[in-house]
Amino acid sequence: MSDNIQTVTVLSKTTWTPNLFSFTVSRPDSFKFTAGQFVRLGVNPSQLKYYQQTDASDETADIALNEDVFRAYSIVSSPFDEVIEFFSIVIPDGAFTSQLQHLQVGDELLLNTMPFGFLTLARYQKPLPKDLWLLATGTGLAPFLSMLQDLKTWEDYEHIVLAYSARSLDELAYVEKIESLQEDFGTLVDNPARLIFIPIVTREPVEGALSERLPKLLLEGTLQARAGIALDIDTTHVMLCGNPDMVEDTKEALKTLGLVMNRRGEGNIAVENYW
Numbered sequence: 001m002s003d004n005i006q007t008v009t010v011l012s013k014t015t016w017t018p019n020l021f022s023f024t025v026s027r028p029d030s031f032k033f034t035a036g037q038f039v040r041l042g043v044n045p046s047q048l049k050y051y052q053q054t055d056a057s058d059e060t061a062d063i064a065l066n067e068d069v070f071r072a073y074s075i076v077s078s079p080f081d082e083v084i085e086f087f088s089i090v091i092p093d094g095a096f097t098s099q100l101q102h103l104q105v106g107d108e109l110l111l112n113t114m115p116f117g118f119l120t121l122a123r124y125q126k127p128l129p130k131d132l133w134l135l136a137t138g139t140g141l142a143p144f145l146s147m148l149q150d151l152k153t154w155e156d157y158e159h160i161v162l163a164y165s166a167r168s169l170d171e172l173a174y175v176e177k178i179e180s181l182q183e184d185f186g187t188l189v190d191n192p193a194r195l196i197f198i199p200i201v202t203r204e205p206v207e208g209a210l211s212e213r214l215p216k217l218l219l220e221g222t223l224q225a226r227a228g229i230a231l232d233i234d235t236t237h238v239m240l241c242g243n244p245d246m247v248e249d250t251k252e253a254l255k256t257l258g259l260v261m262n263r264r265g266e267g268n269i270a271v272e273n274y275w
Ligand SMILES: Cc1cc2nc3c(=O)[nH]c(=O)nc-3n(C[C@H](O)[C@H](O)[C@H](O)COP(=O)(O)OP(=O)(O)OC[C@H]3O[C@@H](n4cnc5c(N)ncnc54)[C@H](O)[C@@H]3O)c2cc1C
Pocket: 038, 071, 072, 073, 074, 075, 086, 087, 088, 089, 091, 093, 094, 095, 096, 097, 098, 117, 138, 139, 140, 142, 272, 273, 274, 275
């Protein structure tokens, strides 16, 4: 096993829908990361209680019981938390999540403690503009929750817009947490940013939520109107995370609006694709 791989224990599990859940694991003492980064998480089916209880003749047991499977996972929790939290989709025939969905408190997972990724606020050169826009679909919300639990984010910007798109209301996870962030973090710093949360639900009407896809909302100006601020090349950092089609289409919409990709610290747009 690589030097970077450590065994961590599942401490809690929250089920949002049959296809979405969150969980926390123990945090190795030496493990450090920056808000927005991801790690590689591994599962060995033989270490999950579900599989230990499964009769070998059961058809689900034909998954190789001793093969570790690793996948990239963004960290939800703050770099200062004692535990590490993750937010996961379940892809019924996915090699990783078809197994991960069965995890229970007390199970063990493998954590590669080398953090990766540049979807972090550290990528932007100073001076910083006043507005930060965080645009997510599905589990792409994860890195933004970590940033929003880091006080520096609240100190560095004047407005933070979080627009989070899910297919249905029940898939819009973490809403209560998002709604408490201003109180929980904004009150801890002088002149905190104002957080503007814009929920988007695309496949059913939901009061208070927008219903179109992000690129359309941007090109029509609906998102800017709801946020009450303009998207401007001089005042804006914007981060995109989640579905690669959303990332591509939204990137193009932002370019049409005059924003540019962030390279070597300069420019507005930073992105992360989940598949
Ligand atoms: C940088 C990075 C960070 C990631 N962070 C997360 C995270 O925090 N939470 C998370 O659930 N996944 C995350 N992923 C995706 C994750 O690595 C796996 O793809 C996911 O766990 C599914 O694994 P699987 O083996 O079951 O299916 P895979 O064989 O990996 O994927 C099969 C298909 O499922 C779909 N899919 C994969 N991941 C997702 C997803 N997250 N949401 C919707 N559809 C998906 C795609 O169509 C993909 O082609 C991340 C990926 C990358 C590259």
